[in-house]
Amino acid sequence: MKIVDIKATTIALPLEAPLRHAHGAHWGRFIRTIVEVVTDEGLSGWGELGGGGEAAEASIRGLLPYLRGHDPLQLEQLRWKIMNPVASLYNNRMQLHAAIEMACMDVVGKAKNMRACDLIGGALRESIPFASYLFYRYPGEGFGGEVSADEIVAEAQRQKRLHGFATHKLKGGVFAPDHDIEVYSALSDAFPGDRFRLDPNNAWTVEEAIRVAEAIKPVRNDYLEDFCFGLDGMRRLRQRVSTPTATNVVVVNFEQLAANIRQDAVDVVLLDTTFWGGLRQAHRAGQVLEAFQFGASVHSSGEAGIQLASMLHLGAALPNMSFAADAHYHHLLDDIIVGGKMQYRDGHIDVPKGPGLGVEVDRDKLARYAEYFREVGGYTYDRDPQRPDWYSIQPEARFATPQSFAGAR
Known part of the structure; x- marks a missing residue:
């Protein structure tokens, strides 16, 4: 062939x-x-x-x-x-x-x-758990506009009704850290027994990250995801907090993985089937993490059904997948695969049964x-359509305020 x-x-x-x-x-x-x-x-x-x-x-x-x-x-x-x-x-x-x-x-x-x-060793599991992946959103057609704690909790409740999620991830860093603390704590109160994670996309200084970590310590945290930038920043954070840390940003290749292990910098690496250069490379990284007793899970980079299938196969074969995977998938209105979007059941998606990736393109x-x-057309990922003069400064991004966001509705 x-x-x-x-x-x-x-x-x-x-x-x-x-x-x-x-x-x-x-x-x-x-x-x-x-x-x-x-x-x-x-x-x-x-x-x-x-x-x-x-x-x-x-x-x-x-x-x-x-x-x-x-x-x-x-x-x-x-x-x-x-x-x-x-x-x-x-x-x-x-x-x-x-x-x-x-x-x-x-x-x-x-x-x-x-x-x-x-092709990478076989399946250890046939169903992959996912987190709800909650965002502050601009209004859409009948959906979106969430800013406040009550609005985010209501959206999380809708997603749990629709898909059965038992882990909830909040994409923070849009507003000042205290707003994220308020929203995240409200989520924890609303879903007793569920698990949680907060990801501000490296927007905070190490010192601010430590402060937030202490504030949310009572929450049932899986880990603190990319609270600050760089292996050194994440290492300093890890030295000062008791909650595990995680990244999908500062460990995305084997050189960084080796440095992470040597420095004992980040506890959990979220593996992406595109960022790592492929499904096989992400799986190899998972095996290295297993050997050194670091955690692993599956990262989402805004997938359609083909990449989602690769994520499911990665999750099936990872020996040390101890956390629910991420997926943006439930935010999509449609997909290009035959049969339409894959379905969640009790917060899980089944690994496809067919040969290859197990999905076919319509x-x-x-x-x-x-x-x-x-x-x-396309769009520029690092720009905000409602704030044309805004740009991100990392760390400590130029945060929006809930009041200015409400004015954009």
Whole structure:
């Protein structure tokens, strides 16, 4: 089996409402590049990465000369062809490789009648728990506009009714830390027995992070996620608090992973199937973390169904997945996979049973949301559509106030 073509299509998928974070916003849609690897046997495999447009599509298609004739089963050769460390120093190809590897694992699984998780060692679990992933949101069409503690709690209650979440994650850092403390504490009071996590996207100084950690200590915290920036900042925080710490920002490659282990800097690493350069790389990192007795879980980077499937296969095979995974998925109004969006049950999503990634792309929907992208375009992740002159300063982002946010409704 040989690769004969690689295709790339940018799509825009609508969200219930725009999602705010410490460094900008998702402007009511996710932009994804869908990658199709075609083989000489007529099989297609599917991959996905974040962002899109002409440059992203050209970058994917530009790898065809490297990969025409490549056997998609030879995944380690694929890694060296695309992510050679010297070449990647000048042209970072991590996420390009992630999407193509995803597609190769998908097509190989279809050819061999094996699931993607079987290609990395097999499944330890068949259902993956997820957190509710709550955002301060701008108003959407019938949804959104949450600012206050009461509004966030009400949205969390709606998500629990819809999907059964027993872990709740608040995306903080938009407002001043005391507002996050108030909202987060209200969530804890509203759901006795559930678990919680707070993620301000590195917006705080170490000193502010320590203060917040002390204030929320009574909450049933899984961990403190990216409370401050850098391995040194997170190490200083960890030395001063008793709650475990976590990151998906400052440990995203094997060099950083080695430094994290040497410095004993962060307790839990959230593994992303695109940021780490692919499903296999994220799983390898999980095995290293297991060997050194660090925690691991699955990170979300704004996925559609293809990447979600890769996350489910990663979660199935991770030996030390002791926390609910993240997913933005429930914020999407639709998906491009056959059968529509995957469904939560009691806060879990089942690992797909079919070969490869276990999902198939609905080509009509792919065309529909490619056209939608051409209509609405992309957006700049690190800008806020309601505050055109705002920009993030890290640490201590230029926080909004609840009053100014309410005025934008």
